[in-house]
Amino acid sequence: MPEAGYPFSAVVGHDDLRTALLLNAVHPGIGGVLVRGEKGTAKSTVVRALAALLPAIAVAADCRFSCDPDAPDPRCPDAPHAGRTERPARLVELPVGAGEDRLVGSLDLERALREGVRAFQPGLLAAAHRGVLYVDEVNLLHDHLVDLLLDAAAMGRAHIEREGVSVSHASAFLLVGTMNPEEGELRPQLLDRFGLTVEVRAARDVDTRAEVIRRRLAYEADPVGFAGAWADADAELAARIVAARAALPGVALPDAELRRIAAVCAAFDVDGMRADLVVARTAAAHAAWRGGDRVTEADVEVAARLALPHRRRRDPFDEPGLDDKQLDQALRDAAEAEGDGEPEPDPDPPASAPTPDDSPQETKAPPAPQGDGDGKRAGAPDAAFKARRLEIAGVGEGAPGRRSRARSGGGRTLRAASRGTGVHLVGTVTAAAPHQRARGRRGTALELRPDDVRRTVREGRESNLVLFVVDASGSMAARKRMTAVTGAVVSLLRDAYQRRDKVGLVTLRGSGATLALPPTSSVEAAVARLRDLRTGGRTPLADGLLTARRTLAAERLRDPRRRALLVLVTDGRATVPARPGGDPLADAERAAGLLARDGVAAVVVDCEGGPVRLGLADRLTTAIGGTGVRLADLSADAVAGVVRAARAA
Known part of the structure; x- marks a missing residue:
């Protein structure tokens, strides 16, 4: 194991991320940082390096809750205190698999039963007080733990009421979460509780990538020597944090800048007032960081770029990030509304964290995917449906969620x-x-x-997996079916965004089936795949059901406790056999029978139209042992009702 952590100053690029972390170190009231980015972008490395820059803290010597001896918590369970000591600020990591007991603490069962006393065993919220609480892959954390975590971060206290124990203790910390959006999103109300957010991506510039490799290899070869080479730069940053903290109370927020903050937040149509407060605190911290004594327009601009990207999302499918032109226009409009005409010059231009290289890495959100108007594509999903809760009958043991x-x-x-x-x-x-x-x-x-x-x-x-198997062949109703089904999937994804479900899509067209949307909780990836769906060709129904069976089997191995629901949308007119010379419909019924044997709960949506009905979809419903519904009933409400009637897997 390396004897020294990777130095904060040695990180190449990620200027926005480093600035966001440093501003939170100056003013913890900002509310922490959410770091979004693809895998392998040094998110964890940067966060862990921050702890070494934080100044040491004085704590009560006998306090398990890190009380400040100069201003002890009057409700501290370990009060009264005696003595004091000094220690470095802690970086406490919350593992994804941690339970509620580990996070908030619990009854000391051994002492309770052996000594007959109610003794409290502190958790990670107590250990993180006056330090940094780092949650890697925060989007994979169980929802009830995220609720507890963010409540403590917002209030600065942790309240525990459980197992006959009632405890309240101070828990003020710098909250930092990292996540890979490909693995699923945070719920909107939880996303808003993070003060700042930053998107990070690996640089595409060859020189920058080469420098990243060069430094990392040098660190792995000699961790202590490498850290020593950057010790002076880290010490300078640590000194700036101390100085900025001391200067922060004296930073003035002129009324003109306060109104500019309100105007910018109003221009982006953010919900509530938390955004305004976060921008104001961040702007003040940035002014203190650069050594200024008052907030200027430049400070407000930096703060808005960090505090508003995740708050301007009006829908789960909106890409995070700010439009630079829209922000510039909002700042100009705010200045003109105040009668400034031209923005006042900044006599003391802002400075972010010192950058050790000359090729800083820019981190901007990609544009939202657009439809291309291709007549062979399914087109943009119809998102008019409002999904009700889809609930599978029975009681499962799946991953925590908000569904069944x-x-x-x-x-x-x-x-x-x-x-x-x-x-x-x-x-x-x-x-x-x-x-x-x-x-x-x-x-x-x-x-x-x-x-x-x-x-x-x-x-x-629990959360569930809903897998759609959709006929995308070239029949007359294919366009209608795809419009209806993509609308239902969009509705389910929007609902799954909050209920932590997974949704997948198998399409049937041509000579075979395609897993168009692998089971996912990432709404951005889901919408992009739905827009790229193509229609036309024959109907390989048997292959589609077999593809669905393989997909569900793979998911069952990956997560054996997550129950699945199969939604088959077809008119039953199979035209491609599973094997040469076979009967297409008979092969489809055999494939449906295999799914029934696996115990998969299923709904068959009958798309057959016209005055003469062959009832082919009814035969599949019987073979799969599921519930049938007509295409005219294919709405989010209708599907939800059918799902609740489906048998348990």
């Missing part, structure tokens, strides 16, 4: 039992109490046996 009923580690407590997700204290004590005299109990401590332990059985919600 499930036995889980979270949710409401049902009962105590021999098997469950955590210790049920009352149930354990109740089971042990009748045997205390026989066991020769002495004093207040309970005499426990392994058979006494009872577990908590909870019921919550």
Whole structure:
């Protein structure tokens, strides 16, 4: 293991990311940083390097909650305090697989049962107080943990009410989350709770990429020597943070700049007032960072570029980021509204973090995908549907979400039992109490046996996988079917954005089936694939069902607890057999039978039209053991109702 971390100053490029982190270090009230970017872009490296720049803190010597000895928390569980010591600011990492007990803390069960006292065991929120809490892959964190995390970050305190313990302690920290958008998005209300957001991408400039490799190899060859070579630059940054923190209370926010902030936020039509407050705090921190004594237009511009990209999204399918021209126009309009005419010159131009190389890496969001008008494409999805909750019958054990009923580690407590997700204290004590005299109990401590332990059985919600198999052949109704189905998928994706579901799409056309949309929670990737769908050709229905079966089997191996629902949209007129010389419809029925044997819950949407109906889709419904619905009923509401009636997988 390396003996020294990678220096913050040695990071090549990522200027916006470094500036956002440093401004939060100056003013933690900004609310943290969300770092979005593709894999392999040094997101974690930059965040971990920040902790070394933070100044040491004084703490009460006997406090597990890092109380400031000069201003101790009056409600600290370890109060009163005696003595003081100094230690470096901590970087606390929250693993993706962590549970609620690890995050907020829990009852010290051993002391509770052996000594008869309610002792609290602090969690990561206590350890991160007055430091940095780093959540890698925050978009994969369970929703209830994200809720707890962001509530503590917003209030500066953690409140724990569980297992007979009521504890409140200070928990003010710099929150930094990283995520890869390809693996799914955060819910909008959680996204808004991060103060700033930054998009990072690997540089395409050859010289910059070469310098990244050169420095990384040098660090791996001699971590201590490499860190020493950048020690002076890091020390300079650390000194600037201390100086900026001291200067921050004296930074003035002129009324003209305050109105400019309000005008810019209004121009981007952001929700609520959090954006205005974050921009104001960030602008003040930037002014202090550059050594100014008042906020200027340049500070407001930097703050807006960091604080507004994730707040201007009006829909899950909108790309994050700001349009530079729109921001410039908003700033000009704000200046003209104040009667300035021309923006006042900045006598003290802003400075961001010192850049060790001459080729800074720009990080701008890509343009949103556009339709090309090709008549052979399915076209832009019809997003008119409003999705209701799709719920599979029965009780599952899938990944935490907000969809179907499930036995889980979270949710409401049902009962105590021999098997469950955590210790049920009352149930354990109740089971042990009748045997205390026989066991020769002495004093207040309970005499426990392994058979006494009872577990908590909870019921919550799980996320599901909805896989559409759609006929995209060249029949007369193909365009109509694709319009209706893409609209339903868009609605499901919008709903899945908040409920943490996965959605996939298999299309049938030509000589074979295509997995057009692999199971995903990434709405951006989903919409881009839907716009690229093509129609025409024959109908390989059997191959489509077999492709769906393979897809579901692969997902079952990847996540065996996630239940799936198959939605087949077809008129049943198969024209391509699964094997040479075979009967296309018979082969399709055999493939449907294999899915039924796998226990897949299914809905068949009958697209057959005209005065004469052959009932081919009904035969598939019987073979697959699912529920049928007509194309005229293919709306988000209708599909939702059918799904609730489908049998459990």
